[in-house]
Amino acid sequence: GQNIDQPTEMTATEGAIVQINCTYQTSGFNGLFWYQQHAGEAPTFLSYNVLDGLEEKGRFSSFLSRSKGYSYLLLKELQMKDSASYLCAASDSNYQLIWGAGTKLIIKP
Amino acid sequence: ETGVTQTPRHLVMGMTNKKSLKCEQHLGHNAMYWYKQSAKKPLELMFVYSLEERVENNSVPSRFSPECPNSSHLFLHLHTLQPEDSALYLCASSPQGGEYSPLHFGNGTRLTVT
Numbered sequence: 001g002q003n004i005d006q007p008t009e010m011t012a013t014e015g016a017i018v019q020i021n022c023t024y025q026t027s028g029f030n031g032l033f034w035y036q037q038h039a040g041e042a043p044t045f046l047s048y049n050v051l052d053g054l055e056e057k058g059r060f061s062s063f064l065s066r067s068k069g070y071s072y073l074l075l076k077e078l079q080m081k082d083s084a085s086y087l088c089a090a091s092d093s094n095y096q097l098i099w100g101a102g103t104k105l106i107i108k109p
Numbered sequence: 110e111t112g113v114t115q116t117p118r119h120l121v122m123g124m125t126n127k128k129s130l131k132c133e134q135h136l137g138h139n140a141m142y143w144y145k146q147s148a149k150k151p152l153e154l155m156f157v158y159s160l161e162e163r164v165e166n167n168s169v170p171s172r173f174s175p176e177c178p179n180s181s182h183l184f185l186h187l188h189t190l191q192p193e194d195s196a197l198y199l200c201a202s203s204p205q206g207g208e209y210s211p212l213h214f215g216n217g218t219r220l221t222v223t
Contacts, residue, residue: 004151008149030209041216042214043212045211045213048209048211087152097154099151100151102151
């Protein structure tokens with residue numbers, strides 16, 4: 001079956017760095033997405049990786065290893081506003097999105 | 110403003126009621142989606158419309174009935190719901206279905222079935 005695993009909850013300190021991991025098993029692969037969702041709000045697109053390696057976008061970076069079925073989202077210089085849920089989703093051979101349950105990130109002062 | 114607007118934001122309904130959720134997108138996208146989001150569970154895709162034609166129906170109970178009158182509007186008609194249908198219902202759109210097409214989500218309708 002198709003599956004996405006990511007931690008349920010993580011806690012980090014303001015100003016620090018945090019890495020949110022995501023492992024996936026899909027029938028075929030057409031890329032991996034990360035979304036951010038603040039409580040009571042819409043998920044918003046953060047990044048898309050289809051090739052191996054690191055994509056950097058300001059304070060956020062996303063990494064993909066296709067051979068390991070693994071991705072992570074790296075958040076640097078954490079701010080209180082980064083407290084949110086982070087959703088990982090993999091696109092399978094039919095471009096269907098397989099979603100993880102999300103990682104709730106709590107930032108402490 | 111996300112470009113995708115959902116109404117109402119909150120809805121409480123009894124099991125015998127009939128109600129409708131509305132979604133409107135102002136992004137010129139061709140594909141629209143309904144998702145169900147329950148606490149601590151992955152997003153569940155319910156319906157997909159591409160150019161106003163339904164292309165996906167993931168074994169959703171018939172008490173949920175979608176309608177897409179044009180590429181900018183999407184409805185989800187609800188009737189005789191069950192308490193387990195209580196969840197956040199998210200509408201999304203994308204430029205086209207499939208391929209590399211990030212989704213643009215609305216803020217959702219928080220549905221409570223009593």
